[in-house]
Amino acid sequence: MHSPDILYCLETIGIVAFALSGMIVARKANMDPVGIFAIAFVTALGGGTLRDLILDNHPLYWINHQEMPVLILVMTLLFTCFRPLSRLRESNIVLPDAIGLGVFSILGAQFALDQGHSWFIASLLGVITGTFGGALRDTLCNEVPFIFRKDQIYASISFAGCWLYFVCRWALANDTLALAIGLLFIVAIRLLAVHFDIRLQRDAEAHG
Amino acid sequence: MHSPDILYCLETIGIVAFALSGMIVARKANMDPVGIFAIAFVTALGGGTLRDLILDNHPLYWINHQEMPVLILVMTLLFTCFRPLSRLRESNIVLPDAIGLGVFSILGAQFALDQGHSWFIASLLGVITGTFGGALRDTLCNEVPFIFRKDQIYASISFAGCWLYFVCRWALANDTLALAIGLLFIVAIRLLAVHFDIRLQRDAEAHG
Amino acid sequence: MHSPDILYCLETIGIVAFALSGMIVARKANMDPVGIFAIAFVTALGGGTLRDLILDNHPLYWINHQEMPVLILVMTLLFTCFRPLSRLRESNIVLPDAIGLGVFSILGAQFALDQGHSWFIASLLGVITGTFGGALRDTLCNEVPFIFRKDQIYASISFAGCWLYFVCRWALANDTLALAIGLLFIVAIRLLAVHFDIRLQRDAEAHG
Numbered sequence: 001m002h003s004p005d006i007l008y009c010l011e012t013i014g015i016v017a018f019a020l021s022g023m024i025v026a027r028k029a030n031m032d033p034v035g036i037f038a039i040a041f042v043t044a045l046g047g048g049t050l051r052d053l054i055l056d057n058h059p060l061y062w063i064n065h066q067e068m069p070v071l072i073l074v075m076t077l078l079f080t081c082f083r084p085l086s087r088l089r090e091s092n093i094v095l096p097d098a099i100g101l102g103v104f105s106i107l108g109a110q111f112a113l114d115q116g117h118s119w120f121i122a123s124l125l126g127v128i129t130g131t132f133g134g135a136l137r138d139t140l141c142n143e144v145p146f147i148f149r150k151d152q153i154y155a156s157i158s159f160a161g162c163w164l165y166f167v168c169r170w171a172l173a174n175d176t177l178a179l180a181i182g183l184l185f186i187v188a189i190r191l192l193a194v195h196f197d198i199r200l201q202r203d204a205e206a207h208g
Numbered sequence: 209m210h211s212p213d214i215l216y217c218l219e220t221i222g223i224v225a226f227a228l229s230g231m232i233v234a235r236k237a238n239m240d241p242v243g244i245f246a247i248a249f250v251t252a253l254g255g256g257t258l259r260d261l262i263l264d265n266h267p268l269y270w271i272n273h274q275e276m277p278v279l280i281l282v283m284t285l286l287f288t289c290f291r292p293l294s295r296l297r298e299s300n301i302v303l304p305d306a307i308g309l310g311v312f313s314i315l316g317a318q319f320a321l322d323q324g325h326s327w328f329i330a331s332l333l334g335v336i337t338g339t340f341g342g343a344l345r346d347t348l349c350n351e352v353p354f355i356f357r358k359d360q361i362y363a364s365i366s367f368a369g370c371w372l373y374f375v376c377r378w379a380l381a382n383d384t385l386a387l388a389i390g391l392l393f394i395v396a397i398r399l400l401a402v403h404f405d406i407r408l409q410r411d412a413e414a415h416g
Numbered sequence: 417m418h419s420p421d422i423l424y425c426l427e428t429i430g431i432v433a434f435a436l437s438g439m440i441v442a443r444k445a446n447m448d449p450v451g452i453f454a455i456a457f458v459t460a461l462g463g464g465t466l467r468d469l470i471l472d473n474h475p476l477y478w479i480n481h482q483e484m485p486v487l488i489l490v491m492t493l494l495f496t497c498f499r500p501l502s503r504l505r506e507s508n509i510v511l512p513d514a515i516g517l518g519v520f521s522i523l524g525a526q527f528a529l530d531q532g533h534s535w536f537i538a539s540l541l542g543v544i545t546g547t548f549g550g551a552l553r554d555t556l557c558n559e560v561p562f563i564f565r566k567d568q569i570y571a572s573i574s575f576a577g578c579w580l581y582f583v584c585r586w587a588l589a590n591d592t593l594a595l596a597i598g599l600l601f602i603v604a605i606r607l608l609a610v611h612f613d614i615r616l617q618r619d620a621e622a623h624g
Contacts, residue, residue, distance in 0.1 A: 034569070034570075034571045034572050034575075038571065049470070053261060053469060054257070054268060054271070055267075055271075056266040056267070058472040059471075059472070060470060063470070063471075063533065063537055066534055066536055066537050069536065069537075069540060070536065117271065118274055120274055120277065120278065121271055121274050121277075124277060153242070154242075155242045155243075155246065156242045159242075261469060262465070262476060262479070263475075263479075264474040264475070325479065326482055328482055328485065328486065329479055329482050329485070332485060361450070362450075363450045363451075363454065364450050367450075
């Protein structure tokens with residue numbers, strides 16, 4: 001078993017990363033500070049909330065850890081007042097989004113596994129936890145969500161990373177190491193996919 | 209009482225029908241295989257998930273019956289690889305959508321009734337269970353959901369079918385027969401409504 | 417403590433106000449009677465449903481109080497059949513929307529507080545309860561939700577009103593009076609904000 005401290009650190013990293021990605025997209029959509037906070041909130045906490053509702057896990061993570069909404073509030077204030085942060089552009093979204101995807105996919109899968117669910121159900125919950133916050137963000141800001149865009153692989157990386165984590169956890173009998181491998185796999189492959197423009201389907205096929 | 213086997217068969221038929229309708233719409237929206245699976249998943253399981261969350265019925269249906277997400281995964285693989293299936297067009301959506309609407313409306317109403325809710329609450333849950341999956345499918349694929357389209361009646365058929373089921377169940381004291389009557393009513397009327405273009409409101413009135 | 421009767425009256429006022437706002441927007445979007453009922457239903461009951469799901473409070477309000485969905489059904493029939501009501505225009509939405517925002521924000525916050533949550537968490541739940549129904553209404557009718565519009569303050573009023581309610585409740589030791597102050601504050605400031613076009617951010621800044 002990994003210690004709760006590691007999980008808590010990871011959770012915080014994921015929330016900061018997704019909140020940042022939410023603020024960047026909300027700013028581009030020209031929202032006021034309240035809108036920016038709302039988008040950061042649903043991006044960072046939406047995936048975990050859906051996971052907790054699906055698994056009937058109460059109280060919800062952010063109600064139990066109210067420092068997380070406070071953190072997002074402070075980040076929003078910094079983001080809207082502090083010039084260098086507000087200069088972040090849409091291209092800067094790729095790294096925080098990849099980190100958030102990796103952290104929440106693996107944590108969602110690990111949480112479902114610890115509750116006794118099968119690898120398959122746990123991988124579905126990993127994908128749901130990892131992608132739902134970003135999908136809400138993009139829908140509310142009138143973008144096509146990454147998960148439904150054809151231009152790069154997204155949900156499949158989350159799915160593959162969850163299974164890699166399961167195999168490592170089973171083979172290595174070391175959950176912390178397995179967690180790190182799965183997480184780094186998702187972040188690295190997602191960044192490579194964006195950089196080299198890897199797709200599941202070529203346009204020619206799509207129209208064929 | 210009807211046997212659990214009949215309910216399980218119906219549930220499976222509804223899931224296959226709605227998953228198929230989701231795959232057809234997703235393909236038309238030009239999604240890659242992962243997007244097609246995601247749309248098929250939320251179309252087939254979205255209504256039941258919302259019903260279970262509203263009624264606090266845990267674990268959710270698809271977590272308890274993990275063969276259903278597996279079935280949708282297999283259907284997606286067949287659909288994307290097997291030529292004749294991928295030739296299905298948007299006009300082919302009407303039949304599976306009507307079957308899914310009928311099955312989930314009646315099963316949602318029956319489930320709420322068995323939990324001791326009133327006919328009125330049970331009929332609302334029937335409509336929610338029957339229409340939510342398709343509404344998610346259409347929203348995510350950028351279509352106006354059937355339930356909000358004026359061109360044909362949709363939710364009202366589901367509502368009427370639920371009440372027909374209640375009356376038959378009460379009058380016949382045979383749940384299986386009542387279930388069949390309600391279900392066939394919804395499927396038949398929905399197909400007739402599409403064929404004869406039956407509406408609640410004429411355009412002239414709408415603008416009047 | 418205030419009596420349950422006062423809470424019940426407020427809840428009813430909020431539901432009627434939000435249902436009316438939903439019917440006006442749905443009519444403008446040219447929906448048929450079933451669509452008008454569906455929009456009125458999610459506008460009036462969406463915020464409370466999300467609050468109850470987040471706080472794991474079952475059965476949901478409208479399942480326990482089935483007179484509320486019946487009331488919305490009757491209102492829809494009146495609205496679609498009775499000429500003077502159907503002459504209500506989009507500009508008439510401001511008052512019912514402000515009343516619904518005020519009632520549900522304060523009731524959401526009060527409910528969370530009574531369950532033992534902190535002021536901060538309770539204020540977030542107040543904002544969620546107060547704004548979610550209207551956000552669903554606007555999204556389903558293809559409008560940009562008030563909460564994400566830059567043209568007037570909306571969610572910030574709800575947030576400020578919740579904190580005013582907390583301070584009054586703590587200072588006055590009279591929950592009913594505090595409730596009234598918070599509620600009237602939200603409704604009054606929202607109406608003033610629309611009338612004098614108060615914003616958090618000027619357009620010039622937004623583009624700067």
